[in-house]
Amino acid sequence: MPPVINLLVQLCHALGRLPALRRAPVQAALGRQLQQCGLRALPGIACLGAALGLAAVQQMHHVYGANVDFTLRTLLQLLLSELAPLLTALFLLTRSSSGIAAEVAALRVHGEWRTLAAMQVDPLAFVLLPRLLAIPLASALLTLYLLLIAQGAAVLYALDAPDQATFYSMLEPLTPAMALLCLSKSLLFGALTAASSCLAGLAAEGDWPAVSQASARAVLFGLLAIVAADALFALLPALWSPA
Amino acid sequence: MSALTLTLPDGGALALCAGQLTQCAWSPANQTAISAALLAAGQVTLALPAQGGLLSTLSVADNLTLAASYHGMPWAELDAALALLLPALALDAAAWRALLATPTEQLSADDRRRVLLLRAALTPAAAWLIDSDFFADAHPDLAARGQALLAQALPGRLAVWLTRPARPAQPGAEWKEPPP
Numbered sequence: 001m002p003p004v005i006n007l008l009v010q011l012c013h014a015l016g017r018l019p020a021l022r023r024a025p026v027q028a029a030l031g032r033q034l035q036q037c038g039l040r041a042l043p044g045i046a047c048l049g050a051a052l053g054l055a056a057v058q059q060m061h062h063v064y065g066a067n068v069d070f071t072l073r074t075l076l077q078l079l080l081s082e083l084a085p086l087l088t089a090l091f092l093l094t095r096s097s098s099g100i101a102a103e104v105a106a107l108r109v110h111g112e113w114r115t116l117a118a119m120q121v122d123p124l125a126f127v128l129l130p131r132l133l134a135i136p137l138a139s140a141l142l143t144l145y146l147l148l149i150a151q152g153a154a155v156l157y158a159l160d161a162p163d164q165a166t167f168y169s170m171l172e173p174l175t176p177a178m179a180l181l182c183l184s185k186s187l188l189f190g191a192l193t194a195a196s197s198c199l200a201g202l203a204a205e206g207d208w209p210a211v212s213q214a215s216a217r218a219v220l221f222g223l224l225a226i227v228a229a230d231a232l233f234a235l236l237p238a239l240w241s242p243a
Numbered sequence: 244m245s246a247l248t249l250t251l252p253d254g255g256a257l258a259l260c261a262g263q264l265t266q267c268a269w270s271p272a273n274q275t276a277i278s279a280a281l282l283a284a285g286q287v288t289l290a291l292p293a294q295g296g297l298l299s300t301l302s303v304a305d306n307l308t309l310a311a312s313y314h315g316m317p318w319a320e321l322d323a324a325l326a327l328l329l330p331a332l333a334l335d336a337a338a339w340r341a342l343l344a345t346p347t348e349q350l351s352a353d354d355r356r357r358v359l360l361l362r363a364a365l366t367p368a369a370a371w372l373i374d375s376d377f378f379a380d381a382h383p384d385l386a387a388r389g390q391a392l393l394a395q396a397l398p399g400r401l402a403v404w405l406t407r408p409a410r411p412a413q414p415g416a417e418w419k420e421p422p423p
Contacts, residue, residue: 025305025313103300112298118278118288119310119369126313 020125033134049149077173080182084147089189093222097197101218104201105211139190196222249280259401269405287369293376310366370401
């Protein structure tokens with residue numbers, strides 16, 4: 001079996017270890033990953049969201065004129081359909097992906113993977129499963145957080161005083177279909193980030209240089225996978241619609 | 244598990260009996276074969292190697308409790324068992340807190356031995372794979388206490404003592420082979 005297929009099969013096996021979540025150390029590992037990838041990323045996401053909201057308002061006012069209704073509505077539309085899931089995924093990729101790949105690679109290179117197996121602690125359940133679950137979950141929650149911060153910053157910057165009509169107009173793009181698109185994109189991008197990190201770590205063999213190589217590969221493969229998936233999301237509706 | 248017989252790479256057989264420290268010549272092939280046989284027999288195996296043995300990505304506390312808690316030992320029982328084991332290695336409350344606060348990769352060689360010994364004694368029914376160099380260069384008091392702790396926790400367990408070729412004597416070293 002080609003090595004890449006073998007690694008993908010291992011990832012699938014790891015996802016099949018869901019019953020292992022009943023075990024306390026696996027739950028603790030999941031909690032640690034959620035804290036590492038989710039909770040600790042909040043300040044960075046807040047800064048990114050605020051900067052994005054302010055920059056978007058400034059740019060749209062500059063290009064389209066100071067139409068607050070249009071600016072806020074368009075920004076929410078863009079955030080839901082593209083910006084929030086994509087920027088969150090890129091943030092997670094640069095912040096967490098290389099670290100996760102390096103951890104997994106170090107376990108492989110140092111023989112700690114075998115130590116776990118000797119203790120009858122399933123490495124797929126203890127090492128991979130928490131990471132494969134935590135990153136998509138963190139991605140979805142951080143996307144929501146980024147969206148709220150960016151839109152909130154834009155509202156505060158663009159509106160001089162609270163205006164109910166503007167709020168209603170701004171929320172027009174928030175349909176169930178758009179929310180579902182945003183959620184599914186963020187989950188998929190998170191899953192791709194997790195998969196690329198774990199695959200790069202699993203593929204590590206040899207000595208210390210393998211760890212840094214795994215980190216670099218995780219970021220590169222993750223970036224390519226996310227961009228490709230985003231392009232697919234954009235192209236699929238056009239392909240399915242009648243000519 | 245009360246007994247296990249396995250075949251070594253050189254064709255010889257090694258019979259392991261619960262409560263007995265079985266000696267075997269150290270070699271990478273023997274070590275791999277014994278580990279694989281114990282793994283295949285579904286036996287939780289803890290190594291006490293000359294170097295390493297701990298998971299660098301986990302804290303000291305997680306390293307200590309991972310095997311036991313993964314296999315269902317409740318936290319309360321783990322805490323109680325650990326409290327009973329600490330005096331055996333002369334770890335008072337302050338030393339214990341300092342040990343727990345140290346990142347795993349920064350543990351001194353003797354602290355690494357303490358953690359491995361505590362884990363070995365703490366994990367119920369786990370088999371041991373002890374490298375004869377595990378106590379080499381250890382503080383004499385720790386070596387004596389460690390051997391006593393292992394002897395006390397040995398009943399009911401499978402244990403293999405991997406004997407390396409004798410090292411040249413070092414000044415001040417008080418190493419002695421454990422009783423068979």
